[in-house]
Amino acid sequence: xxxxxxxxxxxxxxxxxxxxxxxxxxxxxxxxxxxxxxxxxxxxxxxxxxxxxxxxxxxxxxxxxxxxxxxxxxxxxxxxxxxxxxxxxxxxxxxxxxxxxxxxxxxxxxxxxxxxxxxxxxxxxxxxxxxxxxxxxxxxxxxxxxxxxxxxxxxxxxxxxxxxxxxxxxxxxxxxxxxxxxxxxxxxxxxxxxxxxxxxxxxxxxxxxxxxxxxxxxxxxxxxxxxxxxxxxxxxxxxxxxxxxxxxxxxxxxxxxxxxxxxxxxxxxxxxxxxxxxxxxxxxxxxxxxxxxxxxxxxxxxxxxxxxxxxxxxxxxxxxxxxxxxxxxxxxxxxxxxxxxxxxxxxxxxxxxxxxxxxxxxxxxxxxxxxxxxxxxxxxxxxxxxxxxxxxxxxxxxxxxxxxxxxxxxxxxxxxxxxxxxxxxxxxxxxxxxxxxxxxxxxxxxxxxxxxxxxxxxxxxxxxxxxxxxxxxxxxxxxxxxxxxxxxx
Amino acid sequence: xxxxxxxxxxxxxxxxxxxxxxxxxxxxxxxxxxxxxxxxxxxxxxxxxxxxxxxxxxxxxxxxxxxxxxxxxxxxxxxxxxxxxxxxxxxxxxxxxxxxxxxxxxxxxxxxxxxxxxxxxxxxxxxxxxxxxxxxxxxxxxxxxxxxxxxxxxxxxxxxxxxxxxxxxxxxxxxxxxxxx
Numbered sequence: 001x002x003x004x005x006x007x008x009x010x011x012x013x014x015x016x017x018x019x020x021x022x023x024x025x026x027x028x029x030x031x032x033x034x035x036x037x038x039x040x041x042x043x044x045x046x047x048x049x050x051x052x053x054x055x056x057x058x059x060x061x062x063x064x065x066x067x068x069x070x071x072x073x074x075x076x077x078x079x080x081x082x083x084x085x086x087x088x089x090x091x092x093x094x095x096x097x098x099x100x101x102x103x104x105x106x107x108x109x110x111x112x113x114x115x116x117x118x119x120x121x122x123x124x125x126x127x128x129x130x131x132x133x134x135x136x137x138x139x140x141x142x143x144x145x146x147x148x149x150x151x152x153x154x155x156x157x158x159x160x161x162x163x164x165x166x167x168x169x170x171x172x173x174x175x176x177x178x179x180x181x182x183x184x185x186x187x188x189x190x191x192x193x194x195x196x197x198x199x200x201x202x203x204x205x206x207x208x209x210x211x212x213x214x215x216x217x218x219x220x221x222x223x224x225x226x227x228x229x230x231x232x233x234x235x236x237x238x239x240x241x242x243x244x245x246x247x248x249x250x251x252x253x254x255x256x257x258x259x260x261x262x263x264x265x266x267x268x269x270x271x272x273x274x275x276x277x278x279x280x281x282x283x284x285x286x287x288x289x290x291x292x293x294x295x296x297x298x299x300x301x302x303x304x305x306x307x308x309x310x311x312x313x314x315x316x317x318x319x320x321x322x323x324x325x326x327x328x329x330x331x332x333x334x335x336x337x338x339x340x341x342x343x344x345x346x347x348x349x350x351x352x353x354x355x356x357x358x359x360x361x362x363x364x365x366x367x368x369x370x371x372x373x374x375x376x377x378x379x380x381x382x383x384x385x386x387x388x389x390x391x392x393x394x395x396x397x398x399x400x401x402x403x404x405x406x407x408x409x410x411x412x413x414x415x416x417x418x419x420x421x422x423x424x425x426x427x428x429x430x431x432x433x434x435x436x437x438x439x440x441x442x443x444x445x446x447x448x449x450x451x452x453x454x455x456x457x458x459x460x461x462x463x464x465x466x467x468x469x470x471x472x473x474x475x476x477x478x479x480x481x482x483x484x485x486x487x488x489x
Numbered sequence: 490x491x492x493x494x495x496x497x498x499x500x501x502x503x504x505x506x507x508x509x510x511x512x513x514x515x516x517x518x519x520x521x522x523x524x525x526x527x528x529x530x531x532x533x534x535x536x537x538x539x540x541x542x543x544x545x546x547x548x549x550x551x552x553x554x555x556x557x558x559x560x561x562x563x564x565x566x567x568x569x570x571x572x573x574x575x576x577x578x579x580x581x582x583x584x585x586x587x588x589x590x591x592x593x594x595x596x597x598x599x600x601x602x603x604x605x606x607x608x609x610x611x612x613x614x615x616x617x618x619x620x621x622x623x624x625x626x627x628x629x630x631x632x633x634x635x636x637x638x639x640x641x642x643x644x645x646x647x648x649x650x651x652x653x654x655x656x657x658x659x660x661x662x663x664x665x666x667x668x669x670x
Binding site for chain 1: 504505507508511512515516517519520523524533536537540541544545600602605606609623624625627652655656
């Protein structure tokens with residue numbers, strides 16, 4: 001065999017020969033050498049993030065104390081009484097002498113307008129407006145309803161009562177004399193006290209003018225609206241996947257496909273102070289103090305940058321809700337002129353009934369609420385860059401969130417109006433919402449398949465309302481700092 | 490992922506592309522590295538070093554030759570940089586004439602590539618390097634002399650000795666296998 005033949009034979013045999021090797025291990029080593037310079041910069045972010053997390057947690061631990069502790073809340077409430085309700089002792093208007101009886105005095109909701117303008121009619125107790133017996137002989141079912149809905153239904157035509165009777169018909173004219181109280185609850189019903197009708201020559205029912213009432217007190221007790229807290233939040237999502245921690249790829253199976261299990265904790269500020277003047281819930285101010293969350297996350301990566309995440313987490317949310325609290329409510333039966341019939345010959349027939357006058361006193365009060373929440377998300381997420389073992393990365397995830405929550409409402413006053421009382425716990429309620437979360441941070445491998453993560457996350461989750469056309473937020477606590485540990489297999 | 494996509498991705502620092510490059514070309518490059526080193530761990534270390542250099546300097550690849558040839562050249566250059574120049578010179582000084590033995594081509598074909606690689610790896614570093622550069626990579630003696638900063642005659646002598654040692658080793662292995670068989 002010549003030298004040339006030997007060389008050619010050796011070249012042919014060795015040049016195209018492929019040695020077997022562990023690609024994953026080789027890539028791990030290459031990547032570790034390629035990106036060593038990021039260590040310093042990452043370490044800075046790491047320590048900065050850790051410091052910020054500690055400060056935030058300390059702040060959260062200290063801040064809620066005065067809200068739930070009592071003294072601060074009590075003093076706030078006392079001021080609230082003085083400031084918001086100067087007319088707590090609500091004088092009873094003497095009866096109109098010309099009518100021979102007390103005048104129905106009802107506080108209009110306009111009086112509360114500064115606090116809680118309007119509430120749905122379904123919240124109104126049925127006794128908050130004068131009872132008007134039906135007068136079948138007059139064919140007037142106008143005042144016969146006992147419910148506020150009924151009033152709304154049957155008394156929209158109050159203005160008709162001011163219509164003078166047609167003499168040529170000789171028919172009676174129905175005239176209604178009451179209803180400030182009702183009008184408050186049914187703003188759509190133009191139901192003021194009718195002005196005297198001199199043209200009919202009849203006596204006029206005198207009543208406190210609505211203006212007087214509106215400057216005083218609310219009439220009807222209402223149910224305090226349920227605070228619209230931003231609700232908790234779904235667990236955090238997977239982020240950058242450190243390749244060195246990736247399991248070996250199976251044959252015909254891309255190595256990026258992997259499962260991961262993580263334990264995560266996060267804490268953050270909730271949303272800023274919000275003032276709302278909602279038609280449904282009235283005027284209130286709501287501030288979320290903060291929340292912390294602890295959960296387990298399970299993820300499956302089906303693409304180098306796409307993954308599906310689920311899990312379960314518990315979240316505690318503290319909120320402060322400022323609204324009007326019912327202090328006292330008194331009901332008094334009073335005779336009231338319900339109908340006045342003016343006949344064609346000038347005769348006047350007045351009918352009286354019994355009305356219920358309600359005097360309610362509200363205080364501007366702060367409530368400190370806790371919210372126990374369990375979240376179960378199902379999210380589809382995109383991550384970029386996907387393969388940084390120790391580097392900054394970001395992700396965007398969206399999907400559905402099952403939210404199970406229990407609200408514990410703390411009122412600022414007990415029965416004596418002094419002590420703090422934290423008691424009322426709602427039942428657990430379930431909601432399904434949708435939303436997204438956007439976050440970023442760093443992840444650092446500490447062992448094989450094990451990495452720790454630290455980052456910041458912004459999230460918004462919404463829930464199509466079950467009882468109104470509006471939708472309100474499920475996820476509160478929009479910005480939080482999170483830390484976690486994840487095992488990938 | 491095509492070769493062009495890998496190259497472009499690596500230029501942009503995409504780790505997926507970098508990883509793909511490592512997976513696709515490392516088997517061939519490991520063979521190259523093994524030919525220039527005495528054992529597999531050293532070869533893997535050389536390969537890792539070469540891949541890091543290749544990924545860091547991939548922007549210098551202009552596309553004039555094949556990408557694989559460019560990668561191979563990096564491995565060879567890294568191997569030459571590691572080569573102890575003194576050992577090459579010592580091998581030169583100890584050069585002596587050795588009888589050449591004829592090798593049966595059929596018997597050479599029967600040898601596994603792994604056997605051939607081990608025989609090459611068994612050569613002294615200088616001899617192994619010269620043999621690889623000349624017989625496998627196709628460099629000329631003058632080019633090898635410039636690479637190793639040796640004289641051309643010294644390179645020729647190195648190659649001659651490497652070839653003779655390799656042929657002797659192959660013959661010995663053939664005889665051993667025939668006895669076993």
